Structures are given as C-alpha cells and as structure tokens.
Amino acid sequence: MNSALHPSIELLAELVRRPSVTPDDAGCQELLAERLEVLGFACEQMNFGEVTNLWARRGHSGPVFCFAGHTDVVPPGPLEDWLTAPFEPVIHEGNMFGRGTADMKSGLAAMIVALEEFLLEHPDHPGSITLLITSDEEGRARDGTLKVIEVLQNRDEQIDWCVLGEPSSQSVLGDTVRIGRRGSLSGMLSVRGIQGHVAYPQLADNPIRRFAPILSELHEIRWDEGNEFFPPTSFQVVDLKAGVGFPNVTPGELSARFNFRYSTEWDHEKLMARVEDIFNAYEIDYELDWHLSGEPFLTREGQLTEAVVKAVTEYCGNGPELSTGGGTSDGRFISPSGADVVELGPVNASIHKVNEHVRLDDVVALTSMYRRTLELLLL
Numbered sequence: 001m002n003s004a005l006h007p008s009i010e011l012l013a014e015l016v017r018r019p020s021v022t023p024d025d026a027g028c029q030e031l032l033a034e035r036l037e038v039l040g041f042a043c044e045q046m047n048f049g050e051v052t053n054l055w056a057r058r059g060h061s062g063p064v065f066c067f068a069g070h071t072d073v074v075p076p077g078p079l080e081d082w083l084t085a086p087f088e089p090v091i092h093e094g095n096m097f098g099r100g101t102a103d104m105k106s107g108l109a110a111m112i113v114a115l116e117e118f119l120l121e122h123p124d125h126p127g128s129i130t131l132l133i134t135s136d137e138e139g140r141a142r143d144g145t146l147k148v149i150e151v152l153q154n155r156d157e158q159i160d161w162c163v164l165g166e167p168s169s170q171s172v173l174g175d176t177v178r179i180g181r182r183g184s185l186s187g188m189l190s191v192r193g194i195q196g197h198v199a200y201p202q203l204a205d206n207p208i209r210r211f212a213p214i215l216s217e218l219h220e221i222r223w224d225e226g227n228e229f230f231p232p233t234s235f236q237v238v239d240l241k242a243g244v245g246f247p248n249v250t251p252g253e254l255s256a257r258f259n260f261r262y263s264t265e266w267d268h269e270k271l272m273a274r275v276e277d278i279f280n281a282y283e284i285d286y287e288l289d290w291h292l293s294g295e296p297f298l299t300r301e302g303q304l305t306e307a308v309v310k311a312v313t314e315y316c317g318n319g320p321e322l323s324t325g326g327g328t329s330d331g332r333f334i335s336p337s338g339a340d341v342v343e344l345g346p347v348n349a350s351i352h353k354v355n356e357h358v359r360l361d362d363v364v365a366l367t368s369m370y371r372r373t374l375e376l377l378l379l
C-alpha cells in the first residue's frame with residue numbers, strides 16, 4: 001500500500017487482509033481495540049460460542065452515542081471468478097477491491113479514523129462514545145449484537161443514538177440513509193393427510209388439496225397499504241414439498257415454508273394470529289412453527305436523524321432519501337433497547353458479490369460524515 005493513502009483507507013486495507021468469514025473475526029477486532037485503547041476507550045471482549053464481539057466505551061455520562069457494525073464477511077465464492085485475490089486489497093482506478101470492502105469494513109475504518117480526528121480536537125466532549133462490533137452479522141446472528149445488547153440491558157447500560165455503518169447508499173455515497181427496516185417472520189408448515197392410490201381418492205386424504213385454497217387466500221390478501229415509511233407487507237412462499245415421486249400415489253404429507261416482510265402496521269403476534277385464523281377456518285390437520293428474525297423498527301425525526309442528514313448534506317450537496325428498504329440488519333436488535341438507529345455507509349451495489357469494491361473517495365468522505373455527525377450530536 002502507498003504510504004500517502006488516507007488513514008481510513010490504510011486501515012480498511014489492514015482489515016481486508018484478515019479473512020474474517022462468519023463467524024471468524026480473524027483478528028479484526030483486536031486491531032480496532034488497539035486503536036481505541038490509545039484513544040482512551042475501555043474495550044471489553046464479549047465472546048459467545050464461536051462469535052467474537054467488542055464493546056468499547058469512552059465516558060461515563062449520557063447521552064450515549066454508539067457506532068455499530070460487523071467485522072465478518074460472507075465467503076468469497078469461486079476464486080476463479082474474482083479478478084483479484086479476495087483477501088488481498090487491491091487499488092485500481094480509484095476503487096479498492098476485496099471481500100468486505102463495502103460490507104462493511106470501510107464503515108469500520110471510517111468510524112475509527114473519525115473518532116481519532118474528533119477526539120484529537122475535542123478530548124473533553126460531553127456524553128459517552130461507544131462501539132458495538134460483532135463477528136456474526138452475516139450468519140445466524142444469535143451470538144452477536146443480540147447477546148451484547150442483553151448484557152448491556154442487564155447492567156442498565158443504555159444506548160441513545162446509534163449509527164450503523166452498513167452500506168446504505170445505492171448509487172452514490174449518501175443518496176440513502178436507512179431509518180428503519182421491515183420485520184421478517186417465517187412460518188414452517190406441515191400438513192398431515194393420508195397417503196393413497198391415485199385411483200381411490202375416497203380412501204386417501206390429499207394434503208395438497210387441503211392446503212391449496214389456504215395458499216391462494218394468503219396470496220390474495222392485501223395485508224396493508226404500507227405507510228409513509230414502509231412499503232406494503234409482503235407474503236412469499238419460499239418452499240413447498242409433497243409427493244412420493246410416483247405417478248399413482250397421492251402424498252400423505254406436505255411441508256411448506258413462507259416469509260412475511262412486514263411494515264410497522266403489524267407486529268409478529270398479530271400477524272401469526274391472523275394467519276392461524278385463516279388456517280383454522282378450513283378443515284386441515286396442520287402444524288405451524290414460527291421463526292421471528294426481527295420486528296420492524298423505525299427511527300422517527302429527532303436529533304440523530306437530523307444530525308446524520310445534515311452531515312450527509314454538507315458533504316454531498318444533496319439530502320439523502322430516508323428509507324426502510326433492504327433486508328434485515330443488526331439494527332433490529334439495537335432498536336428495541338430504546339436506541340434511535342440510523343444506517344449510513346458506502347454504496348451497496350457490489351456487496352456479497354465477486355469483485356466487491358468501494359470507491360476510495362467515498363471512504364474518505366464517509367469518515368468526514370461520521371466525524372461531523374459526532375460534532376453535531378455531542379458538542
């Protein structure tokens with residue numbers, strides 16, 4: 001690496017060199033903690049199972065600001081599809097290539113350097129600054145942010161404002177800031193029937209026939225119209241299995257899996273009850289297990305949103321779109337603790353793909369936006 005590079009780009013390169021495929025942190029958090037300790041942060045490792053988490057704090061009073069993120073990355077996929085080695089950062093035409101450059105090691109590097117710049121000028125700022133970093137965002141996410149928040153709640157440590165460094169931007173840096181996410185609820189269904197000869201349907205009970213009208217009803221329902229911040233709730237079937245593989249045998253069992261991405265017009269209990277009411281209106285022998293990935297959350301107007309929007313507008317010239325789109329993020333675990341959560345990070349066009357990359361100028365600008373956000377909130 002060229003020694004004249006901006007410090008956040010140098011730190012990004014150091015992070016990309018550590019092949020931290022979920023849940024392996026590969027030493028990334030140690031590197032971050034070393035930099036934070038120099039700045040006066042108390043760094044706590046909170047490990048659960050194979051997952052490495054870092055909670056760092058500087059200051060004892062409120063309000064409590066938090067930078068949150070993850071060091072883990074998704075696997076690179078077929079190496080022959082990459083133009084460069086995924087864990088060897090390569091700079092080409094103003095971009096850095098490598099797994100994790102966009103999701104989300106540039107966010108982490110920008111946070112650390114923003115803190116270094118901010119604390120050099122304002123070592124005695126009011127309030128506290130914290131970081132919540134996990135190595136299990138891309139995986140099952142059970143031993144990461146969720147567990148750290150549990151520990152913090154048990155000892156009455158509260159986060160007031162959280163900036164998550166996930167790649168929120170769509171085509172240019174700062175065009176989109178996420179102020180919430182949809183909820184995600186999955187249903188695992190099994191329907192019991194009686195297997196039989198296709199020629200003697202009166203002696204069998206075909207579970208496909210039992211489930212078909214319910215499935216069609218679930219598809220036809222308009223769950224809600226969405227609202228100012230959320231698109232309408234969507235129901236999708238992701239898996240459907242039945243049949244024994246013989247043309248003259250009707251099946252005795254059916255299994256299906258479906259998912260709701262839902263707005264703040266619902267909570268998971270209301271949604272589950274509505275679906276079960278529909279099933280119970282039919283004659284069907286079924287079992288339905290539910291898995292909640294996260295309730296929807298929304299951070300309304302307030303100091304945090306205002307500060308982030310102002311910081312972005314100052315550096316981009318345009319105000320960002322405030323959105324709740326995309327998949328889930330660890331914001332779903334932080335928001336229920338009472339914190340306001342906003343996501344601001346680089347362009348997400350190449351995340352999880354081969355040849356993932358980030359614009360170097362964006363990493364530098366993101367560092368400034370984070371530093372400015374700190375100034376607006378804490379000074």
Ligand SMILES: [Zn+2]
Pocket residue numbers: 070103104137166167
């Ligand atoms: Zn991410």
